[in-house]
Amino acid sequence: MKKAQTYILYSFVYLFSLLPMWLLYRISDFLYIIIYYIARYRRHIVRKNLSRSFPEKTPEELRSIEHRFYAFLCDYIVENIKLLTMKKKNIMKHMVFDGVDEMDQSLKDHNFVFVYLGHYCNWEYAASLQWWAKEGMHCAQLYSSLRNKAFDHLFYKIRSRYGGANIKKNESLRYIMGYKQRRERAVIGFISDQAPRWVNIHMWINFLHQDTPVFTGTERIAKKVNAAVYYAEMTRPRRGYYNCHFRLITNDVNSLPEQVLTTQYMHLLEKSIQKEPSFWLWTHNRWKRQRTQPGKAEITVNKPTYD
Numbered sequence: 556m557k558k559a560q561t562y563i564l565y566s567f568v569y570l571f572s573l574l575p576m577w578l579l580y581r582i583s584d585f586l587y588i589i590i591y592y593i594a595r596y597r598r599h600i601v602r603k604n605l606s607r608s609f610p611e612k613t614p615e616e617l618r619s620i621e622h623r624f625y626a627f628l629c630d631y632i633v634e635n636i637k638l639l640t641m642k643k644k645n646i647m648k649h650m651v652f653d654g655v656d657e658m659d660q661s662l663k664d665h666n667f668v669f670v671y672l673g674h675y676c677n678w679e680y681a682a683s684l685q686w687w688a689k690e691g692m693h694c695a696q697l698y699s700s701l702r703n704k705a706f707d708h709l710f711y712k713i714r715s716r717y718g719g720a721n722i723k724k725n726e727s728l729r730y731i732m733g734y735k736q737r738r739e740r741a742v743i744g745f746i747s748d749q750a751p752r753w754v755n756i757h758m759w760i761n762f763l764h765q766d767t768p769v770f771t772g773t774e775r776i777a778k779k780v781n782a783a784v785y786y787a788e789m790t791r792p793r794r795g796y797y798n799c800h801f802r803l804i805t806n807d808v809n810s811l812p813e814q815v816l817t818t819q820y821m822h823l824l825e826k827s828i829q830k831e832p833s834f835w836l837w838t839h840n841r842w843k844r845q846r847t848q849p850g851k852a853e854i855t856v857n858k859p860t861y862d
Contacts (some may be wrong), residue, residue: 561705568709572639576795579633586629591622597838601625604837608763608828623833627791634795635679638713643686646717650680652687654801658785659689661806662740667731667782669773670801671820673748674836675827676789679710680797681744685718688742693734695720696744697727728776735780744787745773747817748824750841758814762821763828765842774816777808784808784816786823791834 574582590596601624605617612620638646658668672678685694698714698721701707714721722730722743734741747770756768777784785801792798804819805811828835 561708564705565709565712568636569639572636572641574637576637579637580630580794583626583629583633586632587626590629591625596625600840601837604841605832607765607842609832610764620832621837624835624837627833628838630794631677634677635710635713638679638716639709646680646683647686649795650677650683650797650799652684652799652801654785654803655684655687655689657803658742658783658801659692661783661785661803662692662742664806665781665783666735666738666740667777667780668742669777669782669784670742670744670787671773671784671804671823672744672746672787672789673824673827674746674839675748675824676791676797676834678746678789679713681787681789681799682714682719683717684742684744684799691740693720693739693741694718694743695722695730695741697722697724697746699724699749727772728779731776731780743782747773747820748841750839750843753844756844758817759846760818760821762825766846767821767842768844768846769817769821771814771817773820774808774814777816782808786820788823788827789834791831 591598598621601621602617605620609617609620641649661668672681682696688694694717696714696719698710700723701710711721720730731741731743749770751768751770755770755772757771758769760767760769762769776782783806784804786804788800788802790798790800802823804816804823808816
C-alpha cells in the first residue's frame with residue numbers, strides 16, 4: 556500500500572511539474588485563496604509569530620507581511636513541484652550563487668566548508684549548488700526524514716537531481732568523518748533554525764525579540780573537523796528567481812569561544828528576516844518550547860494581537 560501511494564504521488568507530481576512555470580504561478584494564485592481564506596492554514600500560528608517578532612509594527616503592516624508570506628508559501632509549493640523536471644540550464648537561471656570561488660579558496664586550507672541556511676526563500680533551490688561547484692568540490696546537505704513516506708521519497712528524489720549527497724541528520728557525523736578519511740573536499744549545508752527537542756537544547760538566544768532555543772550541533776561538528784563556516788544569504792529579486800551570496804563567518808572556527816558561531820548565524824538570519832519577513836517559514840511553531848516551561852512539548856497558542 557505504501558509503495559502504491561508513493562508511486563501515485565510521484566506520478567501525479569511529475570505530470571504536474573511538466574506544466575509551464577507561468578501556468579504553475581496562476582495555480583499558485585488560486586492555491587493562495589484556498590490556503591489562506593478557506594483552509595486558513597495555521598493562521599493563528601503565523602499571527603502569533605509575527606506579532607511577537609515585530610512588536611514595533613502596526614496591525615496593518617503585520618497583515619501585509621502575513622498576506623505576502625502566504626502568497627510566497629504557495630509559490631514555494633509550485634516551484635518545488637517544478638524542480639522535479641526543471642532542466643539544468645533553467646535552474647541555473649533561477650538560482651544564482653555568488654561566493655563559490657571564495658569557498659573554493661577556503662577548501663585549500665580545510666577539508667570542509669559548512670554553510671548555515673535557514674528556512675528562508677526557497678531553500679530547496681540551494682541544493683543545486685553542485686552544478687556551480689568547482690572541480691573536486693563535493694556538495695551535500697543534511698535533511699530530516701518526513702513522517703509521510705510518500706512525501707519523503709518525493710523530496711529525496713527532487714534533492715537528488717542536483718548530484719549532491721543527501722545526509723540524514725542522525726547519520727551526519729558518520730558521513731562527514733567518511734569524507735575526512737577519504738580526504739575529499741566537501742561543502743555541507745545545515746538548515747539550523749528549527750525548534751530543537753528538549754534533549755537537544757544546549758543554548759538559548761534572543762532572536763526576533765523572543766527567548767529562543769537553538770541547535771548547536773553545526774558548531775560542535777564544525778569545531779571537530781575544523782571547517783570553514785559560511786552563511787547563505789538568500790534573496791528573491793523577483794518571482795521565481797533567487798540569489799544566494801555566501802558570506803564568510805570564519806576560517807578559524809576553533810578560535811571562537813563556545814556558542815559564538817551559533818550566535819553569529821542566528822543574528823545573520825535575523826537580519827535577513829527583518830529585511831524581508833515574508834520569505835521565512837512563519838507557519839512553523841518555532842517558539843513552542845520556552846525556558847519557563849521545562850519538559851513541555853507545546854505552549855498554549857494565544858489569541859493573535861491583530862485581526
